[in-house]
Amino acid sequence: MKVSGKVVADAIAKKLHEKVKKLTVQPTFAIILAGSDPASRIYVNFKIKRANEIGVKVKSFEFAENQFDKCVKTIEELNSDKNVHGMIVQYPIYKSWNFDELIGKVDPKKDVDGFSKESPYGKATALAVWEMLTAFAYLEGFSKTEDFLRDKKMVVLGRGKTAGGPIRELLEKHGFEVTVVARDTENPNEKIRSSDVVISATGVKNIVNGSNVKKGAYIVGVGVGRETVEGRHKIYGDINEEEISKIAKLYCPTIGGIGPLTIVSLLENVIESAYRSLSS
Secondary structure (H helix, E strand, O other): OEOOHHHHHHHHHHHHHHHHHOOOOOOEEEEEEOOOOHHHHHHHHHHHHHHHHHOOEEEEEEOOOOOHHHHHHHHHHHHHOOOOOEEEEOOOOOOOOOHHHHHOOOOHHHEOOOOOOOOOOOOHHHHHHHHHHHHHHHHOOOOOHHHHHOOOOEEEEOOOOOOHHHHHHHHHHOOOOEEEEOOOOOOHHHHHHOOOEEEEOOOOOOOEOOOOOOOOOEEEEOOEEEEEEOOEEEEEEOEOHHHHOOOOOEEEOOOOOHHHHHHHHHHHHHHHHHHHHHHO
């Protein structure tokens, strides 16, 4: 059965909106856009739209490739602005820039993407996957996600900076053993086929499909990629939904799946930061 990330995200957004209404300050979120990836602008617009629905104020800043110093100065100004509670650098950035260096300029207390080791916040994509697993748990009659996952073999495809790596870290933090499949993994299909929970974050089209998933598995598609078909740009996901829909017990598609949940998880971190600011 297909589980819509948007439906789950909408339910969480309603709770966050109520939370914001109880605050004496308006949570404010800054977005740094410094890259040439056309999809980034789309993702930023999605974040702004959802933030407006919840009641979070957004300030966005865009920089050309020759404006690195100006970008750093803006980040420093936002760090000292008490009215700004969260900040992200939209990934990916220009290839000539160093992402880790730029993230290192962000005050860890405002790093709501969770990239800094000193940030008190979980990484948004990993939190989004946990929310989807929680939705799976409720649908299967469990009140706790941990109880649902106990004794299930789990595999994460990919170990990237923004998705695969953080997802594995979060699952391990909750006490679960996780198998990781990456480019250099031997017999990857065997590892996928033997798993009860498959989380794919590679951006490889249809890497999870009817040939390497066992009957009754739980599937979460995270990775996306882009291709040009007859002159038109199209987005595709890690999972072959047509095939997986006939095999999986529950599955979350890549398109309309984890993306909406990642945004509400990010905004939840912004709201938490606003609450923290009141007690500091």
